[in-house]
Amino acid sequence: MYPFELKESILRVEITREKRLKEDFKHSDLDKKNLLREYHPNFIDGKMRPLLIGPNRGDKAPNELADLLEGNSCINPEMIDLERVDYNVDVLILGGGSAGASAAISAKENGVNVLLATKSRFIESDTMDFQGGIQAAVKPNDSPYIHYLDTVGGGCFVNDPDLVEALVYDAPFMIQWLESLGVMFDKGPDGEFQTEFGEGTSRKRVHNARNRIGLEVMRILCDEVYNRGILVLEYSPAIELIMDDKGQAAGAILINLESMKEITIVRAKAVVLATGGDGQLHYQGFPCIDHYGATADGLVMAYRAGVKLLLLDALQYFPTCIVYPEQMIGKPIDEKFRKFGAKLVNKKGEQFVYHLEHPDILTSAIIKECKNNNGLKTPNQLEGVWLDTPMIEIVQGRGSIQREFPNIYMEFKTFGIDITKEPILVSPSYYFNNGGIKIDSQGSTNIPNLYAAGKISGGIHGRYMLRDNLLLDSLVFGLRAGKNAAIKAKETSQGKLTLDHIRKWQNDLKNNGLVHRPISPILIPDYSKYGKLIRSDWNRYYRFELRKEEKFHRTSPIDVKIIEDLLKQILTLSTPPVARARLLSRRGISVDNKLDILDNIIGSKTCLGCGNCNDICPVIAREPDRRQRTEERTSMALETILVGPDECDRCYACILVCPQVDITIKQYVVNNFMVEAMSKLGARIDEEKDLDLDLFIEECLLY
Amino acid sequence: MIEKREKIIEKKAIYNLNELNPDRKEIINLYPEILNCQGCNTCTLSCPQDINVMDYISNALIGNIAEVAEKSFNCIMCGLCADKCPAKITPYNIGLLCRRLFGRYLLPKANHLGRRISEIKEGHFDIKIKELKKMEKTELSRLYNERDIEA
Numbered sequence: 001m002y003p004f005e006l007k008e009s010i011l012r013v014e015i016t017r018e019k020r021l022k023e024d025f026k027h028s029d030l031d032k033k034n035l036l037r038e039y040h041p042n043f044i045d046g047k048m049r050p051l052l053i054g055p056n057r058g059d060k061a062p063n064e065l066a067d068l069l070e071g072n073s074c075i076n077p078e079m080i081d082l083e084r085v086d087y088n089v090d091v092l093i094l095g096g097g098s099a100g101a102s103a104a105i106s107a108k109e110n111g112v113n114v115l116l117a118t119k120s121r122f123i124e125s126d127t128m129d130f131q132g133g134i135q136a137a138v139k140p141n142d143s144p145y146i147h148y149l150d151t152v153g154g155g156c157f158v159n160d161p162d163l164v165e166a167l168v169y170d171a172p173f174m175i176q177w178l179e180s181l182g183v184m185f186d187k188g189p190d191g192e193f194q195t196e197f198g199e200g201t202s203r204k205r206v207h208n209a210r211n212r213i214g215l216e217v218m219r220i221l222c223d224e225v226y227n228r229g230i231l232v233l234e235y236s237p238a239i240e241l242i243m244d245d246k247g248q249a250a251g252a253i254l255i256n257l258e259s260m261k262e263i264t265i266v267r268a269k270a271v272v273l274a275t276g277g278d279g280q281l282h283y284q285g286f287p288c289i290d291h292y293g294a295t296a297d298g299l300v301m302a303y304r305a306g307v308k309l310l311l312l313d314a315l316q317y318f319p320t321c322i323v324y325p326e327q328m329i330g331k332p333i334d335e336k337f338r339k340f341g342a343k344l345v346n347k348k349g350e351q352f353v354y355h356l357e358h359p360d361i362l363t364s365a366i367i368k369e370c371k372n373n374n375g376l377k378t379p380n381q382l383e384g385v386w387l388d389t390p391m392i393e394i395v396q397g398r399g400s401i402q403r404e405f406p407n408i409y410m411e412f413k414t415f416g417i418d419i420t421k422e423p424i425l426v427s428p429s430y431y432f433n434n435g436g437i438k439i440d441s442q443g444s445t446n447i448p449n450l451y452a453a454g455k456i457s458g459g460i461h462g463r464y465m466l467r468d469n470l471l472l473d474s475l476v477f478g479l480r481a482g483k484n485a486a487i488k489a490k491e492t493s494q495g496k497l498t499l500d501h502i503r504k505w506q507n508d509l510k511n512n513g514l515v516h517r518p519i520s521p522i523l524i525p526d527y528s529k530y531g532k533l534i535r536s537d538w539n540r541y542y543r544f545e546l547r548k549e550e551k552f553h554r555t556s557p558i559d560v561k562i563i564e565d566l567l568k569q570i571l572t573l574s575t576p577p578v579a580r581a582r583l584l585s586r587r588g589i590s591v592d593n594k595l596d597i598l599d600n601i602i603g604s605k606t607c608l609g610c611g612n613c614n615d616i617c618p619v620i621a622r623e624p625d626r627r628q629r630t631e632e633r634t635s636m637a638l639e640t641i642l643v644g645p646d647e648c649d650r651c652y653a654c655i656l657v658c659p660q661v662d663i664t665i666k667q668y669v670v671n672n673f674m675v676e677a678m679s680k681l682g683a684r685i686d687e688e689k690d691l692d693l694d695l696f697i698e699e700c701l702l703y
Numbered sequence: 704m705i706e707k708r709e710k711i712i713e714k715k716a717i718y719n720l721n722e723l724n725p726d727r728k729e730i731i732n733l734y735p736e737i738l739n740c741q742g743c744n745t746c747t748l749s750c751p752q753d754i755n756v757m758d759y760i761s762n763a764l765i766g767n768i769a770e771v772a773e774k775s776f777n778c779i780m781c782g783l784c785a786d787k788c789p790a791k792i793t794p795y796n797i798g799l800l801c802r803r804l805f806g807r808y809l810l811p812k813a814n815h816l817g818r819r820i821s822e823i824k825e826g827h828f829d830i831k832i833k834e835l836k837k838m839e840k841t842e843l844s845r846l847y848n849e850r851d852i853e854a
Contacts, residue, residue, distance in 0.1 A: 123780055138819045141853065145831045152835075153847035161836040168832075172819045182720060182803030184772060184810065191811030202852045210776060216802075219780055223799055227717055566764065569731070570738055579741045583761065607742070636741045636789070 001416040002324065003379055006425070009347050013386055013423055016349035021394065025343070025351045032361055039364040039371070041317060041428075047284055048313055053512050054303055061312040061435075064281045065296060069303050071520030073506060075240055075253065077499035082242065085251075085267045085497075089115040089231075090489040091482070092252060092268035094238045094298065097125035098214075099454025099474040100274035101221035103482030107272070108228045110486035115266060116230055117254050119237040119275075119293040119523070123222045126276060126291050126455065127474070130214025131332060132467040133206035134178075134475075135198060136171035142203040144168040151469060154200040155434075155462020158311070162441040163460040163477075167469065170476040175207060177479075181220050184209050198468035199335060206468045211407075214471060236264060237297060237523050240502060241271065241305045241450075244495035249305070249450035251497065257523070267497060269489035270449045272481050273298045274474075277455035278433050280525035283315060286430040287323075287330035287382075297521035298456045302437055304505050307445050307452075311435035314463040319362035320344075321429035323384035325415040330429045333387060333408070335359075340404065341395035345386040345423065346374040352385075360464075363428040376425060384427035389419045432470070434461050443481030449488055451481035560664045567665070571673055574646050578613045578654035578661070579635040581669075585662040606660070609634045613654035618681075619647060649684075651677050714785070714793045716800070725808040727766025734797050737764060739790035746784035746794050752777045756784045756794045763797050771798060772805035 002010065037043050048060045053070055061069065091107045093100050096118025104116045116122070137147040147168040152159045175193075179185065186194040186208055198206035209216045225232065235257040242251040242265070249271040254264040275298030279290025288294075303309060320338070322328045338344075338355045344362070346352050346369050353365035369375055370383040377383055392401055401420050402409050412419045436458030443451045454474040461469060509515060560567070563584055570580045611633030619642055620626050630637045635658070642648050652669050655661055716733035723729050731737060737760065746756035759774040775798030785793040822828070835843070 128779070138813075138816050140815060140818075144823065144828045145835065146850065148832055148835055149843075149847055149850055152843060153850075157840045157843050165832055165836060169823055169828075172816060172823060176816055176820060179812075179816075180807065182806035184776070184802060184806040187810055187813065189811070191813045192815065193813055197853075202850050204853055212777070215779065216776075219778075219799055220803060222780075223715075223803070226715055227719065229717070563765070566727075573738060575739065580738065583740065583742045636743050639741055640789075 002422065002425075006324075006376055006378075009349075009376055009386070010422055012347075012349040013345055013388060014390075016345075017388065017391065017394075020343060020345070020349075020351055020388070021391070025354055030353075030361075035364045035368065036360060039368045040360060041284055041286065041363070041367070042313060042315055044284070053508055053514060055306055055308045056303070056310075056312070059309070059312060062281075062283045062315065064283055065278060065299070065312065067518055068281070068296060068300050068520040068522065070509070070514055071300065071517045072509065072515075073240060073304065073502050074519045074521070075499075075502065077502045080253070080263070080265075080499065082265060082497040082499065084265060086264045087115055087231075087266045089113045089266065089268050091115075091270050091272065091485045092117070092266050093272045093274060093482070094252060095119075095274035095276055095454065095456075096122045096232070096234075097274060097276055097454060097474065098127040098218055098221060098471060099276075099456075099478035099481075100272070101218070101225050102475050102478035103272045103274055103451075103453055103485070104225050104230050105221065105228060106479045106482035107486040107489075108230055110483055112486045112489050114230050115233065115268070116225065117233040117236045117238060117252070117266070119257060119297075120235060120291075122225075122232050122234050123218060124291060124293070125218060126279075126294065127214045127218040127471065128291075129289065130471055131211075131334070132470065133196065133198060133208035133213050134171070134174065134472050135201065135205050135466070135468045136175045136207060136472070137168065137203070137205055138172050138175060138193065139195065139203065139205065142205050144171070146203060147171065147205065150201050151466060152462065154464050154466040156464060157462065159462035160459040163439070166441040166480070167460060167473060167476055170479075171472055174472060174475050174479075178217060178220075178475075181224060183213075183216055183220060186210065198466065200466045201468070217471065217475075233264070237293075237521075238275070238301060239297075239521060239523070240499070241301050242267070242497050242499065243305060243447075243501050245498055245500075246448075246495040248448040248492065248494070250494055252301075255523075267494075269492050269494055270451065270485035272443075272485050273302060273437065273445075273450065273452040273456055274454045274478060274481075275456055279430055282525070283430055286317065286428065287321065288430040289321075289330040289332070292525055293523075294455075295522050295525055297523060298452075299436065300521045302445070302447075302450070302452070302456075305447060305450070305501050307447055307450065308438045309436060309458065310438045311458050311463065312433070314434035314458075315430065316432040316434055316465055317360070317363045317428045318431040319359050319366060319428050320387055320426040322424065323382050323427045324378045324380075324425045325417070326378070326380055327415070328411065329380075329382070332429070332431070333424060333426055334405075337387065337389065337392070337405070340392045340400070342387050342389050342392050344426075345388050347376055347385075348374065366426075366428055370427065375427075378425065382427065384425040386423040387426045388423045390421055390423065393420050432465050434458060434463055434465055439477065439481075441480070442484045443477050444484060444488075449485075449492060451485045453477040453481040560668050564668075567668065571650075571652070571669065574648055574650075576613070576617070576635075576638045576642055576648050576654055577650075577652065578658050579607075579639060581655045581661045581665050582607060582635060582658055585660060585665060607635045608660060610659065612657040612659065613638050614641070616653045616657045617642075618649055618651060618653070649681060651681055714791075715796050718800075720803055720807055723804060725768055725804040727764070729804075730763050730766070730768075730797065730800060733800065734792070736790060736792050737797060740764070740792060741790055743789060745787045745789070746792075749783045749787045751781060751783065752779060754778060759798055759801075760792065760794050763801055768801045768805050769809055771801035772809075775799075775802065 090112035091114045093104050093116045107114045195204045196206045236254040238252040240253045244250040251267040256262040277294045278296035279288035279294045318332045320333045322331045343355045375383040436456050437452040439457045614633050626641045744757045759771045762770040
C-alpha cells in the first residue's frame, strides 16, 4: 500500500495516462551535455576529490572511497609476530564470490595447496542475486569480433584492449566449462542455447538459467570447491596483506569476524584478491543492493601495498531502482519495463524524458526532476518519480505484466501494491564501480605474486559496464588469476615476511599531515550513517518467485518390482520401517503421504495417527517406559521411541498393521522377509533365557 | 555458528561429477540417510523459498532426477530444511547433486558451441580483433555506430 500522501499523485498519473498514450514524447531541446554536467552524480562538485597519497596520487576518487584509501591501518606492525604462522599454503584466495571460487578451482587444478578466506558464509556474495546473464558469442551469426565491438562501444572506448580480447575469446570456453560443471542453461529441445538480447548487445548472446544464472553458478562453484577438498575459512576477512623482503606479496592477516579479536596469519606464495566491490560505501547517499560485505576492503589493502588503481571516478548508476516499499530499496527495475512501454512520469503526471534514453541521461533527468521539486518524497525522506507500469497493460494487452515479470509482480503484491494498476516509485541507485585494480590479461597486478579478479579489478568495462559482461568478467579473470598464481607459486622463492609496507604507509601519512583519517578497511558498512538505505531483509526477494501451486499427478500405481531394491534397502535399515513403507504406498512416494493427521486423510496415504504401529511393536511392549518419551502415536513417534542403533527387532509387524500401507507392499514383506524375521526372533528368544515368553504375550495383550 | 555450519558441511558428500551416473543408486550411495525420510514435511514448511522440499526428496528417492532439478531450482542453499530434519537429511545438498547431474548428463548438448570453440582455437578471428585493438577511438566509434543489430 502506498502511503496517503502519495495517493493524490497516483490519481493525477491515472488521469493523464490517456493523454500520454496518444502523444509521442520527443525532447527536442534536450541539452544532453549540460544535463549530464549539472545533474549526473559523477560530475557534481565536491563529491570527488584527488587522492593525496599513494601510487594514484592526484587521481580523482569519490570522497567516501578516498577517505578509506588514505586511512590508517588497523594493526600495529610492532605487535604482530610474523613467525607464528597459522596456515602455510601455496595460493591464498581472499574473497568467496564467483571470482574467488573459480580462482580456487583453477589453482587447485594446477596442483597447488589452496586456502580460501571469505568474510561471511561461503556462498553469500553479489553473484547470488546477480540479475543479468552471461554474454558469449557462440551462435553462427555472431562472433567474438562483434562482442568486442559491443563491449568497447558500451565502455566509451577506454577499455583495456588486452582485457577485452581475453574476455571475448574466453566467453565460449566459460559456457563449455559451466556446462561440464552441470549448470542448467536455458536450452531448446535440440540442445541449442536459448539466448536473449542484453544491455547494449547487437546480437542475441546472453545466456541465462531461468533468470537466476548468478544463483545457479555460485551454488555449483561452491559445491565444486568443497568437492576438490579446498580449505575454506568462513567469517575471516583479511585486514592487511603481508609482503616479503623481496617486495612480493606473501600472505595476509585475517581476523575472526565474530570476536573481532583473534588474528590468523596466512603465509602464501601467491595471493589472489577477489574481495568484490564497494557498493556498501553508499556514495553520496545512494542506495545499493550489493552484499553487505562490499566495503572496498581489497582496494584499501592493495593500495597500501603499492598496487596501482585506475578509473576510480567511473561510477555507474542504474536509473530506475525501487524507492518504495523500503524493504526493496535499491532493487533495479529492468530496462525491459521501459521497452515494453512504461514511461517515466513526475509528480504532476507529465512525462519529462524520453524513456529509452541512455541510462546516464535518465539518471540525470530523474535527479533534475527531484531537485526541481517535481519528485515525490517517501515517508523515509527519499525522493523518486513514477515508472508508469499500468501503461504496459494498456499497450501490450492485459496480463502481460504477470506473464513477463512474474517475480516483480509477486514481490509488490506482498506489500499490497498491484503494479498492473499502480505505478512504481523509482530513483537512481549506485550500481557498479568501473574502476579498480589495474590488471593485465593474466590477472596479475604491478606487485609480483599478487593477482586480482572480479569486481575489484578495473579497466575491462571502460567507463560503462554492460551488465551481462559482469559475471563473465569474474569467471574469466578468476580462472586466469588462479591458474597463473598457481604457476607462479611453484617457481617462486619466498623471502622473509615483513610488514614494512605498513610502517612506510603510516610514515607517509604522518609526513603528509594526514594522521586524522579513519581506520580502514571497515569490514562492515556503517549502518548508523546509512540506516535508511539498508534493506532490512535483503535476501527476501528470492522467495516470491514461485508461489503457484505445484501439483503433480502420478496416476499409475507403482509396481512393487520397480521399487523392489529400494524396499530391500529400507527393510534392512535399523529403524522401524513403517513410515517408509507408508510413503511408498499407492502412488509411490509423494507429498500426499506426508505426516499430516489433521486434514485431508481421506483418499491419501497420510499417517492417521491411529497408533497401531506403536501398539504392536514388541520393543515397546517389552519396555513400557519408552512410551513416556512422547504422547503422539504417529509413525514418526515410533521412530523417536526407538532411537538407538539396532533397537528395532525388525519383525515388520508395524508394516502389516498399518492401515495406510499398500497391500502389495504387505504381501511382498510377508513373502520375502517374514519367515526370516520370525526365525531370527525365535532364535533370540531361545538365547535370552531370562526373558519370560508368557509375560511378553501378557504385555502385548495389555497395551 | 561456525561449528554448526561445519557439521553441515561434513554431511556434504564429496564426489567427482565426471565419474557419476545420473541414476538413483548414485544418490543413495552418496546420501544414504535419504532412506530415513519419515515424511514429516517439516522441510517444506521451513523453506523460505516455498519449495516443496519433501516432494523433491521423494522424487530423488525414486530416481526422478529431472523432476528434482525442476522443483528445487529456486533453492538458495540456506540450510533451514537440513536444520529442521529429524532424519538428519540435508535436502539442499541432494537437490544440488540432482541439478548438477541433470545439467551435465540429461540436458542435450549444443553443437554450435563446439564449432565456435574450435574456430577460436584455430585462430579464425585473430586478424580482425588485432585490427580492432590497434584502432583509434574515432574509427572504433564509427564501426560501433554502423554495426547492424539482429532483428
